[in-house]
Every structure is written in C-alpha cells, then in structure tokens.
Amino acid sequence: MKTAVRFYSRGGNTKKLADAVAQAVGTEALDLSVPLEEYVDILFLGSSIYAGKPDQAVKEYIAANAEKIGSIANFSSAAAKKSTYAGVKEAADANGIKMIEDQFFCNGSFLFMHKGRPNEEDLKAVKEFASKILAQYNEE
Numbered sequence: 001m002k003t004a005v006r007f008y009s010r011g012g013n014t015k016k017l018a019d020a021v022a023q024a025v026g027t028e029a030l031d032l033s034v035p036l037e038e039y040v041d042i043l044f045l046g047s048s049i050y051a052g053k054p055d056q057a058v059k060e061y062i063a064a065n066a067e068k069i070g071s072i073a074n075f076s077s078a079a080a081k082k083s084t085y086a087g088v089k090e091a092a093d094a095n096g097i098k099m100i101e102d103q104f105f106c107n108g109s110f111l112f113m114h115k116g117r118p119n120e121e122d123l124k125a126v127k128e129f130a131s132k133i134l135a136q137y138n139e140e
Contacts, residue, residue, distance in 0.1 A: 042133065
C-alpha cells in the first residue's frame with residue numbers, strides 16, 4: 001500500500017503534525033508545492049482554518065492530483081475553529097475522491113491562544129491516528 005503525507009501550514013502547527021504522521025507511516029511530510037508523483041492509496045492531508053475555511057491551496061492540490069489519490073485521511077489544527085474536515089471533504093467529493101471518515105484535530109497555537117500546541121501529547125495522538133488508519137485500511 002502506498003501512502004503520502006502533504007500539508008499546508010502558515011504558522012508551523014500543521015507541519016509539526018505532518019512530520020509526526022510521516023514518522024508513523026514511514027514516509028516524508030512534504031508541503032503542497034510537491035505534487036504526487038504516483039498513485040497513493042491514502043493521502044494523509046494536513047491543513048488548518050484560515051478565514052473560516054481551509055486555504056484555497058488545499059482545494060487546488062486535491063483537484064490537481066485527483067487521479068493519483070485513492071482516499072484522503074484528514075488531519076488539522078486551528079486556533080479558533082474546529083477541523084478542516086468539511087472543507088476538505090467538499091473538495092474530495094467534487095473530485096470523486098473517497099474521504100476517510102475518521103480524522104484528527106487538535107488546537108494550534110496562535111498569538112496568545114493555545115500556547116505550546118500542538119504539544120507532545122498531540123503529536124503522540126496524531127501518530128496513533130495515522131497508525132489506526134493504516135491498520136483499518138490493511139484489514140479491508
């Protein structure tokens with residue numbers, strides 16, 4: 001099974017999560033400037049909320065790489081709003097890509113909010129999330 005980890009991060013919070021996911025699944029976390037070179041069964045896709053939704057770059061990445069993505073596993077961080085799942089699912093649906101229902105979300109630090117997040121506990125939890133997704137996929 002082929003996996004890839006891609007992320008969009010302005011402040012570095014989602015990058016921290018992406019690096020932990022990549023460690024758990026045995027690959028490298030790359031930002032959205034790196035297109036998929038080959039088909040992946042699972043794309044672990046990390047993003048955050050900006051102005052109430054995932055950045056447009058996330059939707060554009062999904063559209064540009066749609067033929068190379070089997071399923072998307074969403075992980076995200078944000079200071080104020082919750083998960084990017086709904087926005088990423090909308091883009092996945094528009095491109096005929098299956099969205100894995102399970103997701104990971106944690107708060108990310110921004111200015112005075114959620115200082116120190118994601119923390120070691122969050123990084124451990126996102127690794128467990130990624131390992132769980134792989135295990136479930138291998139059972140199917």
